[in-house]
Amino acid sequence: MTTGRLGEPTTRDSGAGAAASAPWVREALHDHDHDDHPSDASRDAAGPDDASPAGSRRQLPLADREQQVLDRIDRARSRRPKIKEERITMSHGAGGKATQTLIEAVFLEAFRNPLLEPLEDAARLHVNGSRVALTTDSYVVSPLFFPGGNIGDLAVNGTVNDLSVAGAVPLYLSAGFILEEGFPVADLNRIVASMKSAAAAAGVQVVTGDTKVVEKGKADGCYINTAGVGIIEHGPILGVASARPGDAVLVSGPIGDHGVTIMLARGELDIEADVISDTAPLNGLVAGLLAAAPGVRALRDATRGGVATILNEIARAAGVCVVAREDDIPVRAEVRGASELLGIDPMYVACEGRVVVVVDGDQAGAALAALRAHPLGEQASVIGHIAADPQGIVLLKTAFGGTRIVDLLVGDPLPRIC
Amino acid sequence: MRFVDEFRDADKAHALAAKIAALCEPGRQYKLMEVCGGHTHTIYKHGLEDYLPESITLVHGPGCPVCVIPMGRVDDAMHLAAQPDVIMTSFGDMMRVPGSNGSFFDAKAAGTDIRMVYSPLDSLKIARQNPDKRVVFMAIGFETTAPSTAMTVLRASAQGLDNFSVFCNHVTIIPAIKAILDSPDLRLDGFLGPGHVSTVIGCRPYEFIAAEYGKPVVVAGFEPLDILQSVYMLMLQLAQGRSEVENQYTRVVPWDGNVVALQAIGEVMELRPYFEWRGLGFISHSALRMRPDYSAFDAELLFSVPGVRVADPKACQCGEVLKGVLKPWECKVFGTACTPETPIGTCMVSPEGACAAYYNYGRMSRQRVKEVTRS
Numbered sequence: 001m002t003t004g005r006l007g008e009p010t011t012r013d014s015g016a017g018a019a020a021s022a023p024w025v026r027e028a029l030h031d032h033d034h035d036d037h038p039s040d041a042s043r044d045a046a047g048p049d050d051a052s053p054a055g056s057r058r059q060l061p062l063a064d065r066e067q068q069v070l071d072r073i074d075r076a077r078s079r080r081p082k083i084k085e086e087r088i089t090m091s092h093g094a095g096g097k098a099t100q101t102l103i104e105a106v107f108l109e110a111f112r113n114p115l116l117e118p119l120e121d122a123a124r125l126h127v128n129g130s131r132v133a134l135t136t137d138s139y140v141v142s143p144l145f146f147p148g149g150n151i152g153d154l155a156v157n158g159t160v161n162d163l164s165v166a167g168a169v170p171l172y173l174s175a176g177f178i179l180e181e182g183f184p185v186a187d188l189n190r191i192v193a194s195m196k197s198a199a200a201a202a203g204v205q206v207v208t209g210d211t212k213v214v215e216k217g218k219a220d221g222c223y224i225n226t227a228g229v230g231i232i233e234h235g236p237i238l239g240v241a242s243a244r245p246g247d248a249v250l251v252s253g254p255i256g257d258h259g260v261t262i263m264l265a266r267g268e269l270d271i272e273a274d275v276i277s278d279t280a281p282l283n284g285l286v287a288g289l290l291a292a293a294p295g296v297r298a299l300r301d302a303t304r305g306g307v308a309t310i311l312n313e314i315a316r317a318a319g320v321c322v323v324a325r326e327d328d329i330p331v332r333a334e335v336r337g338a339s340e341l342l343g344i345d346p347m348y349v350a351c352e353g354r355v356v357v358v359v360d361g362d363q364a365g366a367a368l369a370a371l372r373a374h375p376l377g378e379q380a381s382v383i384g385h386i387a388a389d390p391q392g393i394v395l396l397k398t399a400f401g402g403t404r405i406v407d408l409l410v411g412d413p414l415p416r417i418c
Numbered sequence: 419m420r421f422v423d424e425f426r427d428a429d430k431a432h433a434l435a436a437k438i439a440a441l442c443e444p445g446r447q448y449k450l451m452e453v454c455g456g457h458t459h460t461i462y463k464h465g466l467e468d469y470l471p472e473s474i475t476l477v478h479g480p481g482c483p484v485c486v487i488p489m490g491r492v493d494d495a496m497h498l499a500a501q502p503d504v505i506m507t508s509f510g511d512m513m514r515v516p517g518s519n520g521s522f523f524d525a526k527a528a529g530t531d532i533r534m535v536y537s538p539l540d541s542l543k544i545a546r547q548n549p550d551k552r553v554v555f556m557a558i559g560f561e562t563t564a565p566s567t568a569m570t571v572l573r574a575s576a577q578g579l580d581n582f583s584v585f586c587n588h589v590t591i592i593p594a595i596k597a598i599l600d601s602p603d604l605r606l607d608g609f610l611g612p613g614h615v616s617t618v619i620g621c622r623p624y625e626f627i628a629a630e631y632g633k634p635v636v637v638a639g640f641e642p643l644d645i646l647q648s649v650y651m652l653m654l655q656l657a658q659g660r661s662e663v664e665n666q667y668t669r670v671v672p673w674d675g676n677v678v679a680l681q682a683i684g685e686v687m688e689l690r691p692y693f694e695w696r697g698l699g700f701i702s703h704s705a706l707r708m709r710p711d712y713s714a715f716d717a718e719l720l721f722s723v724p725g726v727r728v729a730d731p732k733a734c735q736c737g738e739v740l741k742g743v744l745k746p747w748e749c750k751v752f753g754t755a756c757t758p759e760t761p762i763g764t765c766m767v768s769p770e771g772a773c774a775a776y777y778n779y780g781r782m783s784r785q786r787v788k789e790v791t792r793s
Contacts, residue, residue, distance in 0.1 A: 063786075066747050070781060073753035084760050087527040097759050269536060321790070333419050340422060343769070390782070390790065400642045401428035402465020403787050404779040410758040 095304025096409030122166035131232035133168035148276030152194035165299035168230030176225040202281035243318040248364035259349035280353030292370035295360030308347035324384035425641030435469040454612035455482030455770025462779035477742035478772035492517030507541040538570035545582035565679035568686040593704035611637035620675025639667035697737025736763035
């Protein structure tokens with residue numbers, strides 16, 4: 001690297017193993033050094049202390065060397081996830097790679113059982129001969145009120161949808177409130193009124209609940225947790241792991257409406273756009289779909305992390321490649337415009353009333369027709385298909401005509417600075 | 419969508435690709451550097467390389483503001499953030515850049531008051547709202563963002579704010595390009611000039627590249643067709659044996675730049691004698707600091723800053739990647755020890771960093787893409 005010159009500041013070395021580097025850097029480098037395989041010709045040839053970067057790997061053609069590195073990365077990616085941070089950061093809640101790592105390394109590790117392991121939106125249980133779906137979700141949205149809804153209908157719809165995409169008919173919900181000292185009762189009444197009408201629209205009842213109040217400053221107004229149970233009456237076991245080559249992938253409507261609405265509603269960006277949250281109960285739409293297309297293999301509601309995250313979960317769980325076409329993914333002009341300005345990709349932006357469907361390729365037409373027959377699915381679209389290779393990868397054919405991969409999101413969507 | 423879709427038209431791209439292919443001399447290899455990280459991002463995000471013949475390689479350059487910040491400066495910023503009553507404000511891209519003791523995100527999680535802003539003016543607002551706090555803005559970027567920092571300081575000065583300061587890390591693009599041209603590691607055939615920097619500095623500063631080094635320069639826009647057309651313009655110059663500065667991004671870049679913006683920078687900032695760039699080392703007159711007239715807003719003078727130079731982890735090859743000597747995947751720790759979740763080098767942090775762009779969008783060889791898309 002650079003050598004210091006006369007009169008320049010003193011240098012501290014943060015090289016591998018030096019005390020100055022963060023613990024995870026040392027750990028990552030240690031893993032890296034001990035993870036390479038003796039059969040890896042390029043590394044053997046280069047030697048452990050190869051100083052010339054491109055120098056001694058010349059014996060293989062460039063593309064083969066690149067493939068070799070990419071294979072090594074795939075191996076690194078399939079290792080059991082470890083939390084490298086010492087504290088929880090906002091990334092752990094963003095729905096992307098850090099969230100996945102947190103769930104797998106902490107929660108799944110501790111609670112591991114066959115019912116939890118699929119990590120679907122709802123657990124499927126057998127109770128006295130009936131198939132029951134159980135789910136829970138907490139809501140901490142800010143602001144509490146936004147165009148198209150508020151935390152109340154979000155809390156009902158989100159849990160209804162988690163049950164719906166498990167193939168269940170949602171029946172009963174619980175509602176737990178964590179309220180901050182000083183929170184206006186009028187606001188609470190508005191929120192609860194929204195919950196009441198959302199529950200009525202979805203055909204569910206709130207049958208139990210809990211209330212806690214914390215000191216001012218210890219919460220942000222109002223948090224809600226809802227849990228829900230539903231009955232799985234018939235049909236196949238749905239799960240992203242059952243996607244197979246030849247299947248079609250559909251989405252039930254324009255993506256990213258909710259996330260962009262919330263970002264703009266915070267008022268920090270001085271951008272105005274005519275867009276409202278898509279929060280809605282999906283049980284009616286899903287019931288119609290399952291009746292029309294029994295070949296549905298998996299359903300997911302594309303919440304945090306957006307459609308891109310769902311497609312990655314499919315590719316990973318089923319060991320397949322998801323090929324999506326950018327041209328076919330419905331995105332409202334307002335959402336596209338705001339996303340372009342903010343430097344974020346609508347593929348990663350949350351929806352609260354959109355379902356991603358994996359269906360037997362032969363029934364793609366029937367599934368599309370069933371979605372479009374429902375008011376919430378009028379703009380449904382076939383956005384891609386499942387291929388065999390490369391496994392675990394989501395490929396996007398861009399509108400421009402190129403091909404790229406779509407990975408899990410790292411952290412929050414950070415707008416580019418220039 | 420207007421002003422976007424027309425610059426992403428696949429039919430026009432196919433037509434341009436055919437014209438580019440026709441300009442390639444058989445047996446000749448072309449290496450073109452896109453100086454700006456924004457271009458790198460566009461190239462990978464839209465899969466633009468699929469349109470280029472095998473003989474054209476796009477080499478990713480140093481124009482990623484976050485990537486070139488050396489570790490010591492990150493440590494300095496973390497030190498500033500940890501001072502009593504300080505609110506550190508920063509662009510989002512900077513939040514995950516690792517110093518030797520973690521990143522802004524890590525410090526924020528541990529309780530340090532670090533806030534993400536979209537504009538330096540947001541920092542000013544925070545300063546007004548928190549008169550009992552000292553608000554520091556972590557200023558990074560090339561000539562693209564320097565004017566907004568300068569305007570913010572001018573406004574703070576006009577408003578008589580005494581609790582706002584800037585930790586100035588602004589750098590200038592020309593010395594970095596010159597360092598690359600003088601580097602023996604690399605043979606380049608031409609440059610895609612940085613579009614946004616050029617909106618401020620114009621096209622004239624690149625004339626020495628064409629005149630003294632004999633390399634063509636085309637200042638390029640950021641939509642995929644902009645880049646493809648700029649590659650065509652470079653290839654045409656090479657085919658005709660010309661080396662000139664041309665402006666593809668005429669809808670935004672005036673030939674003489676933005677005089678008002680340049681005046682604002684000149685009013686508030688001056689060149690540093692030298693500045694360390696990550697991977698490129700110390701480069702003379704390559705960065706900006708606050709002028710003495712504005713020392714009241716200079717965080718480096720208001721606070722004591724350690725200013726210790728910290729070498730990158732030895733395994734990290736960001737320097738070679740920034741100079742275009744290595745492709746991201748050729749770095750030894752790429753994708754294994756260094757990933758977007760736990761970046762070791764800066765190139766893996768910013769979406770404009772070559773490593774992050776390649777890891778997130780392009781992690782597949784062009785040959786493999788062809789095999790898959792054919793089937």
